[in-house]
Amino acid sequence: MIISIGADHAGFALKEDIVNVVKELGHEVKDVGCNCADSVDYADYGIPVAEMVANGEADRGIVICGTGIGMSISANKVKGIRCALVHDLFSAKATREHNDTNVLAMGERVIGPGLAQEIAKVWLSTDFEGGRHARRIGKISDYETTND
DSSP states (O other): OEEEEEEOGGGHHHHHHHHHHHHHTTOEEEEOOOOSSSOOOTHHHHHHHHHHHHTTSOSEEEEEESSSHHHHHHHTTSTTOOEEEOOSHHHHHHHHHTTOOSEEEEETTTSOHHHHHHHHHHHHHOOOOOTHHHHHHHHHHHHHHHOO
């Protein structure tokens, strides 16, 4: 898979860890930045990651900021994106199986690098179950289409 990834200054260090994990799993990484600890705006990185997923340049995306909240809000503004803020392994698995999330958000100030790496591994290796969940995702897609 191709994974787009981005972070603001508060998520920069964790992003570097997650890039390594994604590559170790055999996926290609498209890193949109940021590449420093200088203060930047999360939307400048979260939206491009989501756009890459929405337009097919990437299969999935990962966004990281201090809490993950700003990044998840930004990513979810892009049509076709289902971004989930995840800070535990159960949610990482469930959000892929039930919600077919295509962007993962995490907060560097909320979780440590070890847990974040495990979350990324679970999220990247879990498939969507479909079935009744597909119907529910379809309702979200239908809403997006009719309410531009």
